[in-house]
Amino acid sequence: MTDLPASAVPYPALRLDDAGRVVELNALAEAVFAVDPLGKPFGSLFDEASALPSTPDALRDWLGEGRPLAVHDAHGQARYQARAQVWGGGALVVLVSLTVQGPREVDVDLLAKAVDAANISVVLADLRRPDDPLVYANEWFLEFTGYTAEEVVGRNCRFLQVRNGERDDAGDGQGTALDAIRRGIAEAEHVGGVVLRNYRKDGTLFYNELYLTPISDETGGVTHMIGVQNDVTARVEAQREREREAERLRDIFAASAAPLGLLERQPDGTLAHVLMNEVAADALRLTDADLRAGAAATHWISAAATAARSGEPTRLDVTRDGRTFEVLLSPVEGGAEGAPDRFLYVAADVTAGREATEDLLHVSNRQLRQIAQNVHDGVGQSLAGAAMLASALAADLAKSDHAREAERLRDLLISAQAQLRSFALGLDPVDLDRIGMGEALGRLAAEAEAALGVSVAVRDLVREAGLRDELMLDVYRIAQEALTNAVRHGRADEVQLVLRHDGDGDLVLIIDDDGAGISEAAAHNGGMGLRTMRARAQRHGGSLEVGPGDDGGTRVHLRLPPERLT
Incomplete structure (x- = not known):
């Protein structure tokens, strides 16, 4: 399905590459845009360009929710629902018009069926009547909220803000979102992507991302407002959970007596701090500038790469003002391709231990020299004397029945002398x-x-x-x-x-x-x-x-x- 050409789609359609740029569009899509879209980022073609995600993965998720988008053509502003039908090495994006401008020959029943079949909530409010009541709600809206058409038509959509008889209209960004909606209706302007706390008929909370678009009559006067609603509860709750986890992590870091830090791999391969407690800031004084360039950056990036490959903690040393810290760097979170992109580090001041190790190694080297000297001067000299005596004895017994035993004794002593010399050299390699x-x-x-x-x-x-x-x-x-x-x-x-x-x-x-x-x-x-x-x-x-x-x-x-x- 990824090879389906845009020309085969009976709606305006565009194919995007994996970077989100337009690589193909059909004739219907060409008629939508005043400029040639080829080679341009998909988001830059619409009025909401500044609000659209810039990365391909985020754009995929955004389009997957069937977002409404606006574009200015020769006739003014047109509204479309954009949906990514395919994503994998690119995307096929289909645009479905949400705007009616001027008289058109259209099958109204077919249009109503199409809107009802859409897997997105669509409502229509009449701005000519008091309190801007709803005059239409599609089947998806009714099924999702649990209301019937009779309970919805004729009422202002604020009934979605009511739970257990009380209206939820303030706190946690709710008031700001409602003000944006009121301003958009009053000024007959597009309202894009405000998120509201709403409630189904049974009282269940959901987060509603609302887009409002004004509809004009033949004279140019705004008569209706179409609302397209997306259930973004999962997205909001996931974000809230991430925020709670981040807060818990900050509390843990703040309470820790050990230097702690959380690093994140950047797109250019360098590392940057997500979090660092005051103990780490005072002890290591490791800045993001240190992590971007220089010897420290190379050291940390190499350690992170090793930890990512092995899946195990990696040790590295950091020296500050004569103090040595041993850092344990651990991979803690996977990236888009499964490789860890976050790393937790904990540091310990090992200066005293390293100094003790230095003293121990110095003493060890000295003792090994002393042992080697004692071996050479003691056992070594005795073996050398015994070997000389054995050689003389072998010479004296050369023609006797014990000649072979005497030679073997001599050879064994000479071999033992060589082995002892090698052992002594291993303990103390002289004349380095x-x-x-x-x-x-x-x-x-x-x-x-x-x-x-x-x-x-x-x-x-x-x-x-x-x-x-x-x-x-x-x-x-x-x-x-x-x-x-x-x-x-x-x-x-x-x-x-x-x-x-x-x-x-x-x-x-x-x-x-x-x-x-x-x-x-x-x-x-x-x-x-x-x-x-x-x-x-x-x-x-x-x-x-x-x-x-x-x-x-x-x-x-x-x-x-x-x-x-x-």
Whole structure:
């Protein structure tokens, strides 16, 4: 049905594209408009242009209610009921005339049947008679309100405002709407889209969106007013419920002692605040300008994209005036295409915890060095001496019956000495400042290949000295943990390490493996190993991201700012 041409419709008809622009119209529709509608937004063709929704989805819903619209042609103003018959990659909009101007050859019975068959309420008031009584109400109006024609004709339509014998004519915009109706009738002018609280015969409340259009006789004098009514109860109640929910949310935010904020994704992909409590405003001082451009915007947009993809909360750090806040960003609401477009965040001041972690890591590095030194100077020296004695013993027993056992003892002690040396180097990779980060990673790769049975390739694109010892040691530890995780958890066969600088001067270490991969949730809410890796990056002002690789497996992405490298 979406392919039905406008020319096949026996009424003025226009086809719209998915942006709401006219792409086709039939000859009947051409006669309606004084200008060529092709290529123009549908709403711009009518007198109510400023009131019409601008987005395709909202326009679809609006037209779906069979709205009356006015257009000026060669004969003056004409009124039409516009209804979107089809919507899906576009729309087919049919216009049914609601205006009678001058003598016409028309089958009155057919016209009455057509109005009665319309799924919209239509009434006609005689302005020439006292109190502007109704002289006609179509079947839809009667069926919807529960009144009979005899109960309606001859009465002013204000009876719809009466409930239990009392008139509802004030409060919540009712008085303003009634004033607009009175002014339109008094001045014989069009009244568009006022919403009233009305009541059916049984007292049931409904919200009535009313359009009034004056009807003139042959002399140009206004004699009647046609009213087209739409039941918009569901729309109004939904809006009221949204307002109540928003108020409840504001109360929750105001009562919270934690920094809370609600962000919404904008059409250009940036984020903007829907709500933020005072605690968040004072602590984070995160403005919408910060979220539109710059490093902060990139950080938040990336975190929101990750949360949207995974459906799980995402963690990010925000630093203000020397204080560090850990922010948990959670997707909370779906957009038109199902992807979350709103995100709730809660922040916690983790400055003291991060400082404690910094102290713990510093002490841990120092203790590991001490353990490595003790192993080297104690057990290592003893093993070295035992290996020398074993070598001498093997030489002495070379021609005896115990030669093979002596050689085996020598080899075992030499192997144990090498393993202990490797263990000590793992605890404290010596001479990092002398050999450089790339060489240290190369040695780590060789040890991993020997100990873990995995193929490791290293590309060092930095090749510079001068990096701080503590920083190089933490980078080494991160790579060490990533290699272990790739084999232990990912069951990888191949791992690639790339050390480079990016365009901003940041030091970047990327570790890719071909293992089983990692879920978004596990990557952002991982165990102690991942938290320690992130803590090592954060103590140098850096960041560490873990997630699925481009070609499967897992990618670990470490980034350290240039001002913290030396």
